[in-house]
Amino acid sequence: MIKTVVTPAEVQQLVREWRRQGIKVALVPTMGNLHAGHLALVKHAQTLGERVIVSIFVNPTQFNRPDDLVNYPRTLDKDMEKLISVGCDAVFTPEASAMYPSGGLATRVTVPGISDILEGEKRPGHFTGVATIVCKLFNLVQPDVALFGQKDFQQLMVIRQMVADLNMPIEIIELPTVRETDGLAMSxxxxxxxxxxxxxxxxxxxxxxxxxxxxxxxxxxxxxxxxxxxxxxxxxxxxxxxxxxxxxxxxxxxxxxxxxxxxxxxxxxxxxxxxxxxxxxxxx
The missing domain is CATH 3.30.1300.10 (Pantoate-beta-alanine ligase, C-terminal domain)
Known part of the structure; x- marks a missing residue:
């Protein structure tokens, strides 16, 4: 049965219980509206960790356009059904007020250089929001391994650089882009x-x-x-x-x-x- 946790304290308590049992933990961070690409990450995570936790959080600080944040699809009920169908162990669905108790990016994580080109140039501030929320999730869950898709190639590199620079004891695993039958990258x-x-x-x-x-x-x-x-x-x-x-x-x-x-x-x-x-x- 899938376990749902909402607050940072709840997810920390859950992981502490797993740790006391010597369980290896895998994390799949998402913004929800899950598709087959996300589920492929969950299934692979199950081969790497004894417990898999998926985070679903539409992170406001990585959106550079307010309309994009407002229109981003939120489908929590359907997401839960999909996670249950693949046997996910837990899902973390925090509120923005819990992840940003001071109201926004009072403290921020930046990865200079790689964050400033390509997607970073077209979406100012995007990768600061990404790095900050992923750092928060890593601090809360403290996973042994975290999984990301290759479609967001630059994002993956930003996260790898952050983990290396901050000496985080987390293995970052990437999976190939999952595509529709006609070749369109799932998104x-x-x-x-x-x-x-x-x-x-x-x-x-x-x-x-x-x-x-x-x-x-x-x-x-x-x-x-x-x-x-x-x-x-x-x-x-x-x-x-x-x-x-x-x-x-x-x-x-x-x-x-x-x-x-x-x-x-x-x-x-x-x-x-x-x-x-x-x-x-x-x-x-």
Whole structure:
């Protein structure tokens, strides 16, 4: 039976009880509106920890647009049904007043550098909100392992950097992006798409794959030209491309000629939905 805890004191007490029994704890942080990608994280967490706790908290400090926070889908009842169906042990569903008792980011965690580019540039303050809430969750739950999806590639890197810099004894596990059958990366923000837009949305991943094919074939003069071609392709298909970048997978900086481990990152608007996706790849 799933255990529901709401306050920080309750989640700390639950974890203390597990610890006294020598139980290994896995955490899956989410903002709810759970889909198959989240459930894949929970299922994998069950292979790594003896107890799995999922947090569901729509974190206000990581939203740079008030309308995005207001419209973010909240589906707690359905989320609980899904977590019960996969045998999750506990769910932590705090109120904002409990996570931010002083009303906001009085104390904040920042990860400079990696937080200031790409998504950080387009969404000012976003990664400070992410790092702060994940740090809070880590302090409350003190998990042995925490799991995140690769779709939010830069977020994952921010969290890894925070854990390393603060010497947190937590193993960060990433899982590949879970996709719909047509290739669209699963995301809560896909709910913003109407039927026509939903039919177009898979072309984001298709265009990124075409970009990668051109890159492997040597059909480009520079990364910058290839990135611009990709943006033009997306715009012609109904998107409003925000950025397309080829970066080093290790730190998301611009690659040097000798770099082989890279990632292709994309952000594009489709109607009211801001879609992100990525493809990590290795050059021969």
């Amino acid at each position: 809560s923000r896909n709910n913003y798409l109407n039927a026509e837009q939903r039919a177009i949305a898979p072309r984001l991943q298709q265009t990124l794959q075409a970009t990668l094919q051109r890159l492997y074939a040597g059909d480009y003069t520079s990364y910058q030209d290839l990135q611009q071609w990709t943006m033009d392709e997306l715009d012609s298909k109904g998107f409003k491309a925000e950025y397309i970048e080829i970066r080093r997978a290790s730190d998301l900086l611009a690659p040097n000629p000798e770099d082989k481990d890279l990632v292709l990152l994309a952000s594009a608007w489709l109607g009211k939905a801001r879609l992100i996706d990525n493809i990590p790849f290795k050059l021969p």
